[in-house]
Amino acid sequence: MSALGHTSQxxxxxxxxxxxxxxxxPSFVIGFAIIACSILLALCPQVFAxxxxxxxxxxxxxxxxxxxxxxxxxxxxxxxxxxxxxxYRVDMQMALLATIFALTIGVTAGAFVGYYGGIADTIFGRxxxxxxxxxxxxxxxxxxxxxxxxxxxMYIAITMVNWVYYARLTRAEIMTQKANDYAAAGRxxxxxxxxIIFRHLLPxxxxxxxVYWMTDMALAILLGSSLGYLxxxxxxxxxxxxxxxxxxxxxxxxxxxxxxxxxxxxVLTGLGFSLLGDALADLLRAKGR
Amino acid sequence: xSEPRQHTVLELRYLRTEFGSxxxxxxxxxxxxxxxxxxxxxxxxxxSGSGKSITLRSILGIVRPRGRVGGEILWKGRxxxxxxEAALRKVRGREIAMIFQEPMSSLNPLLTVGLQIxxxxxxxxxLDARARxxxxxxxxxxxxxxxxxxxxxxxxxEFSGGMRQRVMIAIALASNPQLLLADEPTTALDVTIQDxxxxxxxxxxxxxxxxxxxxxxxxxxxxxxxxxxxVMYGGRLCELGTTTQVIGDARHPYxxxxxxxxxxxxxxxxxxYSIPGAPPSLSALPPxxxxxxxxxxxxxxxxxxxxxxxxVGQHHxxxxxxxxxxxxxxxxxxxAS
Numbered sequence: 001m002s003a004l005g006h007t008s009q010x011x012x013x014x015x016x017x018x019x020x021x022x023x024x025x026p027s028f029v030i031g032f033a034i035i036a037c038s039i040l041l042a043l044c045p046q047v048f049a050x051x052x053x054x055x056x057x058x059x060x061x062x063x064x065x066x067x068x069x070x071x072x073x074x075x076x077x078x079x080x081x082x083x084x085x086x087x088y089r090v091d092m093q094m095a096l097l098a099t100i101f102a103l104t105i106g107v108t109a110g111a112f113v114g115y116y117g118g119i120a121d122t123i124f125g126r127x128x129x130x131x132x133x134x135x136x137x138x139x140x141x142x143x144x145x146x147x148x149x150x151x152x153x154m155y156i157a158i159t160m161v162n163w164v165y166y167a168r169l170t171r172a173e174i175m176t177q178k179a180n181d182y183a184a185a186g187r188x189x190x191x192x193x194x195x196i197i198f199r200h201l202l203p204x205x206x207x208x209x210x211v212y213w214m215t216d217m218a219l220a221i222l223l224g225s226s227l228g229y230l231x232x233x234x235x236x237x238x239x240x241x242x243x244x245x246x247x248x249x250x251x252x253x254x255x256x257x258x259x260x261x262x263x264x265x266x267v268l269t270g271l272g273f274s275l276l277g278d279a280l281a282d283l284l285r286a287k288g289r
Numbered sequence: 290x291s292e293p294r295q296h297t298v299l300e301l302r303y304l305r306t307e308f309g310s311x312x313x314x315x316x317x318x319x320x321x322x323x324x325x326x327x328x329x330x331x332x333x334x335x336x337s338g339s340g341k342s343i344t345l346r347s348i349l350g351i352v353r354p355r356g357r358v359g360g361e362i363l364w365k366g367r368x369x370x371x372x373x374e375a376a377l378r379k380v381r382g383r384e385i386a387m388i389f390q391e392p393m394s395s396l397n398p399l400l401t402v403g404l405q406i407x408x409x410x411x412x413x414x415x416l417d418a419r420a421r422x423x424x425x426x427x428x429x430x431x432x433x434x435x436x437x438x439x440x441x442x443x444x445x446x447e448f449s450g451g452m453r454q455r456v457m458i459a460i461a462l463a464s465n466p467q468l469l470l471a472d473e474p475t476t477a478l479d480v481t482i483q484d485x486x487x488x489x490x491x492x493x494x495x496x497x498x499x500x501x502x503x504x505x506x507x508x509x510x511x512x513x514x515x516x517x518x519x520v521m522y523g524g525r526l527c528e529l530g531t532t533t534q535v536i537g538d539a540r541h542p543y544x545x546x547x548x549x550x551x552x553x554x555x556x557x558x559x560x561x562y563s564i565p566g567a568p569p570s571l572s573a574l575p576p577x578x579x580x581x582x583x584x585x586x587x588x589x590x591x592x593x594x595x596x597x598x599x600x601v602g603q604h605h606x607x608x609x610x611x612x613x614x615x616x617x618x619x620x621x622x623x624x625a626s
Contacts, residue, residue, distance in 0.1 A: 118354075180394040180395075181389040181390070181391050181394045181395040182394060182395050182396055182397045182398075184351060184389065184395075185387075185389060185395045185396075185457070185460075186397075187349075187351045187381065188349055188351060188381055188382060188386070188387040189381065189382035189386070189409050189412065189460070189461075190378045190379065190380070190381035190382035190383055190412060190413065191378075191382075191408075191412060192378065199408075200397050200400075203399045204397070204398065204399055
């Protein structure tokens, strides 16, 4: 792929070296394991879930955890373990979709604004101030309330607020990178602005964004399940951790497992992303300059 | 040294670069005029803040959009000062190349050296991938990088400072520019490497017929490398001439002071001469000669009337009202010491 064969021979070594250092860190190993399992569960829940997550079983209502139902059953006799596993699909999707558009838009906007500065930067600054003035959750809830509940509207609402954080981060990084002579060297070599921004500056500016992205995916799951709990995100009977917790809240004293088990799944996945983000932050910091 | 049969490639006429508001601009380069011939190395000397780097950057228009460039920059029958960004982009890198002071930060740390050379080749030539690779190796060999073929896949941090500056030069030369702007290319390097890099620039200029403008604050570098010298102070030219003329027969009090501050045959622990005072701030330049405040021979008219560049010999021009006094003043000190 690369124009220079020599380069492609050396690249894998560097990648291997990076992975070697990564897997020497316990936090990376644990985080990676949790997230890898989560992704696997999200990709093929049907393989791992013992029951149909939507099938009622009126003979087994609110059964405590047992061998047949390790996480117990809910008020319609549905297997909680199966529902928690199927919920991985929705919640991992939320982790990705609620962040990836915000990341794309934010990084692009931040890169341009950071590179050009001037009036665009001033306008951008005011917009950011305006959005950041509102508490994150309140603003998202307000937007969802306007658009109507549902997953897609939730993604739109989160993206509308969340891109600002990526843009701010990218803008600051691009501004520091821009001060390096290689940015001026790019101009002097007659490269277009777009080429300088995306090929030269952005790759050097992206690592804090990646780290933040990891943490943000944990936050997105929390946010998504909060909205699900409030009835603004995923809608019942879909299995989603926030929805599951919400369904169990009336039975907290009689059937605690209905809320606890999805809660544990949230904590575990969030922990996985955080550990991964932490480890990456350390690794990238150690690697850069 | 500079024979008249060589043609002029670049001519600056009353170049003026200003920053800040239009009402109260900061004038970083003020009425600077000089020209460079093919195959010639012109040294641009002065203290930090004297406008030498801004002069270079103005030529390529990279002080824009924050800075405003006035006057004429005549290059191959065109005025670069009047070109827009898109047209300038075709000149940059292809016809005029530039290298910077810090070889540490002038290369993208994430791309291999080979990719960075071939990126420039891809932008400015029609070579295909294979030809670009061959050419990249040739360029690295030309600037004296040993085992060039094996180093194409290396990242900038795997090169030493001097080697990186060579890589920078190789990238700059990729498109056969007719003019190389070198912004203190050896300041960040140690003396032996400095010498190698200067010799390299000299031989490339001679062999390729490439004109070079070398910005430096080191008179030793000038004496060793340049054909002609322009001395700048406070954004203005104060002396312009061949290296022999400026080093051996300086007339401007600032140039005389600079030369006097180089220690020659002195006993250890002798206090060195330095020009009294500090360079003026760009916002507080006098209407007359910028050097007035620090000049040992300044007269009444100096602060108010701008001295024009006047010829004092063939190819030798000085901007000073009191040339005779300056010469007498420094002669006398020379004799005393």
